[in-house]
Amino acid sequence: MSIGIVSPQVMHFAEPLPLQGGSALADYSLTYETYGTLNADKSNAVLVCHALNASHHVAGVYADDPDNVGWWDNMVGPGKSLDTDRFFVIGVNNLGSCFGSTGPMHANPATGKPYGADFPVVTVEDWVNAQARLADRLGITCFAAVMGGSLGGMQALAWSMMYPDRLRHCLVIASTPKLSAQNIAFNDVARQAILTDPQYHGGDFYAHGVVPKNGLRVARMVGHITYLSDDDMAEKFGRDLRSGQYQFGYGVDFEIESYLRYQGDKFSTYFDANTYLLITKALDYFDPAREFGGDLAKALACTKAKFLLVSFTTDWRFSPERSREMVQALVANKRRVSYAEIDAPHGHDAFLLDDARYMKVVREYYGSIWTELQQEGRA
Amino acid sequence: MSIGIVSPQVMHFAEPLPLQGGSALADYSLTYETYGTLNADKSNAVLVCHALNASHHVAGVYADDPDNVGWWDNMVGPGKSLDTDRFFVIGVNNLGSCFGSTGPMHANPATGKPYGADFPVVTVEDWVNAQARLADRLGITCFAAVMGGSLGGMQALAWSMMYPDRLRHCLVIASTPKLSAQNIAFNDVARQAILTDPQYHGGDFYAHGVVPKNGLRVARMVGHITYLSDDDMAEKFGRDLRSGQYQFGYGVDFEIESYLRYQGDKFSTYFDANTYLLITKALDYFDPAREFGGDLAKALACTKAKFLLVSFTTDWRFSPERSREMVQALVANKRRVSYAEIDAPHGHDAFLLDDARYMKVVREYYGSIWTELQQEGRA
Numbered sequence: 001m002s003i004g005i006v007s008p009q010v011m012h013f014a015e016p017l018p019l020q021g022g023s024a025l026a027d028y029s030l031t032y033e034t035y036g037t038l039n040a041d042k043s044n045a046v047l048v049c050h051a052l053n054a055s056h057h058v059a060g061v062y063a064d065d066p067d068n069v070g071w072w073d074n075m076v077g078p079g080k081s082l083d084t085d086r087f088f089v090i091g092v093n094n095l096g097s098c099f100g101s102t103g104p105m106h107a108n109p110a111t112g113k114p115y116g117a118d119f120p121v122v123t124v125e126d127w128v129n130a131q132a133r134l135a136d137r138l139g140i141t142c143f144a145a146v147m148g149g150s151l152g153g154m155q156a157l158a159w160s161m162m163y164p165d166r167l168r169h170c171l172v173i174a175s176t177p178k179l180s181a182q183n184i185a186f187n188d189v190a191r192q193a194i195l196t197d198p199q200y201h202g203g204d205f206y207a208h209g210v211v212p213k214n215g216l217r218v219a220r221m222v223g224h225i226t227y228l229s230d231d232d233m234a235e236k237f238g239r240d241l242r243s244g245q246y247q248f249g250y251g252v253d254f255e256i257e258s259y260l261r262y263q264g265d266k267f268s269t270y271f272d273a274n275t276y277l278l279i280t281k282a283l284d285y286f287d288p289a290r291e292f293g294g295d296l297a298k299a300l301a302c303t304k305a306k307f308l309l310v311s312f313t314t315d316w317r318f319s320p321e322r323s324r325e326m327v328q329a330l331v332a333n334k335r336r337v338s339y340a341e342i343d344a345p346h347g348h349d350a351f352l353l354d355d356a357r358y359m360k361v362v363r364e365y366y367g368s369i370w371t372e373l374q375q376e377g378r379a
Numbered sequence: 380m381s382i383g384i385v386s387p388q389v390m391h392f393a394e395p396l397p398l399q400g401g402s403a404l405a406d407y408s409l410t411y412e413t414y415g416t417l418n419a420d421k422s423n424a425v426l427v428c429h430a431l432n433a434s435h436h437v438a439g440v441y442a443d444d445p446d447n448v449g450w451w452d453n454m455v456g457p458g459k460s461l462d463t464d465r466f467f468v469i470g471v472n473n474l475g476s477c478f479g480s481t482g483p484m485h486a487n488p489a490t491g492k493p494y495g496a497d498f499p500v501v502t503v504e505d506w507v508n509a510q511a512r513l514a515d516r517l518g519i520t521c522f523a524a525v526m527g528g529s530l531g532g533m534q535a536l537a538w539s540m541m542y543p544d545r546l547r548h549c550l551v552i553a554s555t556p557k558l559s560a561q562n563i564a565f566n567d568v569a570r571q572a573i574l575t576d577p578q579y580h581g582g583d584f585y586a587h588g589v590v591p592k593n594g595l596r597v598a599r600m601v602g603h604i605t606y607l608s609d610d611d612m613a614e615k616f617g618r619d620l621r622s623g624q625y626q627f628g629y630g631v632d633f634e635i636e637s638y639l640r641y642q643g644d645k646f647s648t649y650f651d652a653n654t655y656l657l658i659t660k661a662l663d664y665f666d667p668a669r670e671f672g673g674d675l676a677k678a679l680a681c682t683k684a685k686f687l688l689v690s691f692t693t694d695w696r697f698s699p700e701r702s703r704e705m706v707q708a709l710v711a712n713k714r715r716v717s718y719a720e721i722d723a724p725h726g727h728d729a730f731l732l733d734d735a736r737y738m739k740v741v742r743e744y745y746g747s748i749w750t751e752l753q754q755e756g757r758a
Contacts, residue, residue, distance in 0.1 A: 020627075180613055182609045186601075188633075188639060188640070189597060193572060225564045233561050239669075250574060253663065254567075257563065284633065287618060
C-alpha cells in the first residue's frame with residue numbers, strides 16, 4: 001500500500017554551514033518530507049538519503065501531481081520493507097540539488113543573482129552535516145537507522161563515521177567506499193559534455209534564458225549506460241531495430257539508441273547542469289579512507305552502528321566487490337554486519353527495483369530493528 | 380627490428396563501387412602500404428585490416444616523419460610475429476577514413492565540394508569489397524592470411540565469408556561477430572556528442588573553417604574508457620590527484636581526468652568528425668548472422684579458411700565470450716580453429732600491446748602458415 005498523498009516541507013537555516021571545501025553557505029533551506037509518526041522518545045526515526053538524480057520525495061504522491069511517485073515508494077510505506085506504520089521516515093533534498101533545497105539556481109545572497117557555477121562544490125560530508133542540523137531541529141538525537149543506495153549509501157556510511165552516536169543502524173545499498181578511476185572517468189566525460197556546451201555559458205546560463213541541453217543529454221546517456229548491466233541491456237534491447245532495417249544515416253537505427261536519447265532528452269528538460277556537475281564531484285571526492293592512508297578499516301574504527309550492506313551481482317558501477325571491502329573493514333573492527341549479495345540482472349539500477357529477495361532482506365532487517373525498539377520499551 | 384622507412388602508395392579506381400546501403404562511390408582512391416616482397420606465385424600476401432582510428436600505416440616510419448611509427452609495428456616487421464622477411468604485408472586505409480583513402484573531407488565529384496555528412500555510410504563488407512579490388516590490381520588471387528584486431532577482425536571475418544576462396548587463413552583478434560546493445564550505446568553517445576556540437580554544422584564544418592572539437596573530444600573520452608580495463612585504469616591512475624589535494628572546482632582533480640582530456644584534445648586535432656560517425660556506424664551494422672536469423676554457424680558455413688582467434692581476459696568491450704561464440708560457430712562447421720584466450724590486464728587495447736604469450740601465439744601461427752607454403756614449394 002502506498003503512503004498516499006504527501007507534502008514537502010521547507011526548513012530555513014540562518015547560521016552558516018561550513019563546507020569541506022573551505023567556504024560556507026551563509027544561509028540555506030532544506031526541503032524534506034516525512035512519512036509515519038515520530039514516537040514519544042523520538043527513537044523510531046529513519047533518514048533516507050538520496051542518490052544523484054533523486055530528491056526528498058522518497059514515497060507517496062502529491063495532491064496536485066498524482067503521477068509523481070516517490071523514488072523509493074516500493075521500499076517505503078505502510079507495511080512495506082521500511083514500514084511507515086512503525087518508523088518515522090525522513091527524506092531530505094541535498095544542498096546543491098535542483099529539487100527544492102538551496103542550489104545553484106537560487107540567488108546568492110552576496111550578489112542577488114543565481115549562484116550558477118559559483119555554488120560551492122559540496123561533499124557527502126557537507127550533506128551529512130546539513131542533515132544533522134535538520135535532525136537537531138526535529139529533536140532527533142539518534143536515528144533508528146540511516147539508509148541510502150548508491151550515493152545515498154555513501155551518506156549513510158559517512159553518518160556512521162561522522163556521528164557514530166546518532167544512528168543505531170546503517171544501511172548501505174549498492175554503494176562503494178570510493179569511486180574507481182573508471183567511475184571518475186565516466187563522471188568526467190559527463191562533466192566535459194556539459195562544461196563545453198556553448199549554452200552552459202560558464203554556469204551562468206540562467207541569465208541567458210537557455211540550458212546546456214546537449215551537454216546534459218550526453219551526460220545522462222553515458223550515466224544511464226553505467227546504471228544498466230550489459231546483460232539487461234541485451235535482454236531488453238539487444239540489436240532490435242526501430243524500423244526493421246538499417247537506415248544508413250545518423251538518425252535512429254537501434255532501439256537502444258532511441259531509448260537512451262529519450263532518457264537524455266527527458267533529463268535535460270528537468271535537471272540542472274550545475275547540479276549535475278557538483279553532485280558528480282561529490283561522488284568523486286567521497287573517500288573516507290583517504291585521511292587514513294587508504295585504510296578503510298581505520299576510517300571505520302570510530303563507527304558504533306550495526307550495519308546492513310546489500311549489493312547486486314550485475315552492478316558493474318559499484319560492484320559487489322566494493323561492498324565486500326566495506327564488510328571486511330567493518331568485520332575487522334568487530335562491528336555487527338549483515339551482508340546480502342543479490343543475484344539480480346538489472347545492474348546498478350537494481351537497488352531501485354522490486355526484487356523479492358532484496359525487499360525481504362531489508363524488511364527482515366527493519367523487523368529486527370523494530371524488535372530491538374520493542375525490547376527497550378520504545379515501540 | 381623495425382621495417383624502417385616505408386612509403387604510402389595510392390591506387391585510383393574509376394569503376395563505381397556499389398555499397399551495401401544502396402548507393403555507390405563513383406570514383407575513389409585507396410591509400411595503402413606494403414612491406415616485404417611478394418613471391419613469384421603471389422601466395423605469401425597477408426592483408427592487415429585496421430580498426431577505428433588506425434590506418435594503412437601498419438609498420439615502419441616515414442622518412443619525413445620518423446616518430447610516426449605504424450600502429451602494429453610490434454607485430455609486423457623483419458623477424459617479428461608477422462615476419463616481413465617471409466610475407467608480403469599490405470595495409471589498406473579504409474574508405475571514409477581521414478588518413479588518405481577517399482573520405483568525407485574529399486570533394487564529392489557530383490558537387491565539387493567536400494562530401495561531409497553526405498559521404499555514404501560504408502560497411503565492413505564495403506571495405507572488404509574495396510580491399511578485394513585492390514588485391515585484384517596487385518594480382519593477388521588468394522591471401523596467405525587476412526588479419527585484423529577489433530574492427531579489423533570484423534573485416535578479416537567478413538573476408539572469410541565473402542571471399543572464401545581468396546584467403547587460406549583468417550586471424551581475428553579481440554573482435555566480435557556483432558556489437559552488443561551496450562557497445563552500440565557507447566557509440567551512440569559518441570555520435571550524439573559530435574552531431575549536437577554546434578561546430579559540426581550538419582557535417583559541413585569544412586566550409587566554416589572549424590571542427591566540432593568538443594564533440595570529438597567527448598567521443599574519444601568515452602571511447603577510450605571502453606578500451607581500457609577497470610583494473611588497468613585503477614593500476615595506472617587509481618585515485619591519484621594531480622596536485623595532491625581536491626580543488627573543489629571543475630578543473631582537473633584526478634590524473635585519470637587529465638589523461639582522458641589529453642587523449643580527447645589530441646584526438647580532436649587530427650581525427651575527422653564525419654569519419655568518426657561513419658566508422659562507428661560500420662561497427663554497429665556488422666552482424667553477418669543477421670540474414671541467417673541470428674545463426675552465426677549458418678553465416679560461417681560458407682567459409683573455407685583456417686582460423687586463429689585471440690581474445691583478452693579483461694577486454695570488456697569485446698569480451699572473450701564473443702570470441703568463443705565465433706569459435707563455437709566455426710567448430711560447428713568443422714573448420715580448423717585455433718583459439719587463444721590471453722590473460723592480460725590491458726582490456727581491449729591489449730591487442731595492440733606487447734604481450735609475450737600473445738606475440739608467441741601469432742608468431743607460431745604464421746610459422747605454421749609458412750611451413751604450409753614451404754611444403755607446397757611456394758616458399
